Amino acid sequence: MSAILVVAEHAGGRLNPSTAKCVSCAVAIAAACAPQAAPIDVAVLGAEVAPVTAAAAALGGVRRVLSLERAENAAALAAVWAPQIAALAPEYTHVLGPSTTFGKDLMPRVAALLGVGQVSDLMAVQTPHRFQRPIYASNVLVSVELPAQQRVVATVRTASFQPAPAAGPAPIEARQLQVPLPGHTRFVARSPVNAGRPDLQTAARVVSGGRALASSDNFQLLYRLADALGAAVGASRAAVDAGYVPNDLQVGQTGKIIAPELYIALGISGAIQHLTGIKDARTIVAINKDADAPIFEVADIGLVGDLFQVVPELEQLIRARRASAHS
């Protein structure tokens, strides 16, 4: 019988939306296993995880949630978490984590402890052991197949899956694992959570800026448009490298892969490494001075123009539209 384990990602007592997407992927694997049953468990590691386990238990398709509380689990250190997940793995045919920096750090360590390879950025389930994944910055898709008897360890490309819907709570089971943990890796600090704005990875709308913004101050223009739209803010690598915005706003092959309903690219030329991050957006809008910029090849709506003129106009039009809708 097949069984699937999803490793939950969480911080600050909140379950990361990537977990609900991993559960969706697990549901797709379970469907591919039919008529054989393939129950789905979620493992939550942490020091105190009660609110997180409750959130995980409310995800549709989950059989039960395993609560692994241990003081050493307070920070998500791959060297500390991996041996515990590896200790749980013998009960499962599939072990999944999100293809976020959390899962990318952790899951290969789990796979190596289990002596198996990993399927990275799983984007579609073809059979319980055959999957599609992107390579070359998503310019090529491959189907890969593992031997039927091999345990599957994978990271799930979150932009390829919808979050699992809410359902009746699954039972929560506390587990104590007698696994020796290393002390060679210590958590020091983490930048504070950026509150008040929609999260870039899950936002329905994203406004992104590139090198053409030309300064950190000019990004205010973009923030105002984002606020008018209720959008998250993103950036190209060039804008991050130039120091206009922090690294966590980077969208692309080496940053975040996102799938918003609306993506507005301002002054972004559209290097393939950036386009990788937005391929799954439903509507892409590009505003750029350069009519030949590659971003226009993928844009659903393109506007050749000076963003310093167009963006304030656009912000006003959207604010006016909202005001009239509310009156």
Next chain:
Amino acid sequence: MSRSILVAIKRVIDFSVHVRVKPDGSGVVTDGVKMSINPFDEIALEEALRIRERGLADEIIAVSVGPADVQQQLRTALAMGADRAVLVQVAEPLEPLVIARLLLALVQRHQPLLVLLGKQAIDDDNTQTGQMLAALWDRPQATFASKLELDGTRARVTREIDAGLETLEVDLPAVITTDLRLNEPRYVRLPEIMKARRKPLDTLTPAELGVADTAAVMRVLEYRTPPTRARGVRVGSAAELVAALEQRGVL
């Protein structure tokens, strides 16, 4: 633990090349295509050189796994400043877990202070090898590093994560995988290229490293080009843009 740093580099299709799938779907076109050191590995090498220049390491060993052609990239690494190079020569592409086993064998030979490598290779985008090596070696890992400080027995590493930045402290030896903003690699100058020809470049086989089984477990059944987006419309003003967005129902 010696005062050496092992830097693992991979030969990949240059980042500027538009990669194409072969018409029969059996792979990607590599004939006549420019090959380079994986950009993230170049950053790893640059960081190792800077650590040596600060007097915190004595020897930089560039290692790679692949066909004889990889010597070109190892020569570039030597020209950048690596002291010597090791090529584990294999004809077929290997999976990250096998690469990690080969790197572990090299680690056991050289007992380095650090292993530095890129956070991912821009061809397979796997993001696995460093973490797998750290697991097999039973040593710390610090992935996606954008800042690295060494004090002899420990490293303090700032990591680029989805939520911003995270700082870890790890005991040495450790595996550190490098992100884009760690440094800007130096350019290679002609005299260095000439000098690099005289630096040692050893070739080994997996069997000599005690890794008998290098066969791929994961079968790639098909390569295909993803569907392209339909060509969009052009608008001439902010007002037209808002109208087009309304028409698509996204406002």
